[in-house]
Amino acid sequence: MTVRRPVAAPDFVGYPEVRRGIRALLDGRDGLDLRPVPACPEWTVTDLLAHLTGIAERVLVRHGGTPPAAPAPRDVPGLLDRWDTVGEELDRLLAEAGGTSGEIMVMDAYTHELDLRAALGVAPPDEHLAWAPSFEVLVRGFSGSVAGRGLPPLRVRTTEGSEWTAGHGRPAASLTAPAHDLYRALAGRRSAAQLAVLDWSEAPEPWLPAFTWGPFVPPSYPGV
Incomplete structure (x- = not known):
């Protein structure tokens, strides 16, 4: 939701x-x-x-x-x-x-x-018309992964103020990151070590497997 x-x-x-x-x-x-x-x-x-x-x-x-x-x-x-x-x-x-x-x-x-x-070596755009619909697709896929693995719901937030719930029900924890980092995390461009050092309200380990979904698999090396 x-x-x-x-x-x-x-x-x-x-x-x-x-x-x-x-x-x-x-x-x-x-x-x-x-x-x-x-x-x-x-x-x-x-x-x-x-x-x-x-x-x-x-x-x-x-x-x-x-x-x-x-x-x-x-x-x-x-x-x-x-x-x-x-x-x-x-x-x-x-x-x-x-x-x-x-x-x-x-x-x-x-x-x-x-x-x-x-x-x-070019910075991501400050604004892009494809950003919001693309983020919606990624959050929906990640939410299905959280629910499909039987994990507690997770509140996913950007530091810029956007917010979603991944999974079904009341969130048991939250993950907060700058929008670009969160996007790259949901799109399989961040390693497990990089995911773990984001701003989690609880220990992140239960939710890390959910970042493998659809075509996306966190790399074994630091992502970009």
Whole structure:
């Protein structure tokens, strides 16, 4: 159950902002094709962009669109252009669908924008239209993990004032962290040691397993 949260922009607004943000990060930078992305240790920048483009094409087909027939390129400029081509049609279809029809895709894309920023030493944005809907997806998944493991409910708070309850019922403890750190924790980008040193009202060990959920697994090394 959500207690207090920021107002989420529609997915068809947040998604193009992610594409613009990633293009701004990568345009004009040389030598990025094989640049590692530490938050996704098996991927280079081109691997990450190929993932984002592939996800967009699959969602486009699911909404009745048609992706380009030509094989996807394998370089940063080509992948950015391909993603924009697919994304422009997808934006329109998401706007027509309304609601939260693309919420998981938006969360995935925004999370990877943060991965790229970390890889390039660029600070996270102060504000982003994809932040609130992406946070909602992460909290919902984490809440299901807490409940599914039979753990006591946990109050999850940002130091900026947003607040949720993960699990069902009255919270037995609270976790408080800056918004960026909490987001990265919920998205599998913080190790168990990093999670444990966040601001917990009780010993964190009972809840640490719940940070493994869906595609997310806390890394064995310090996350970024």
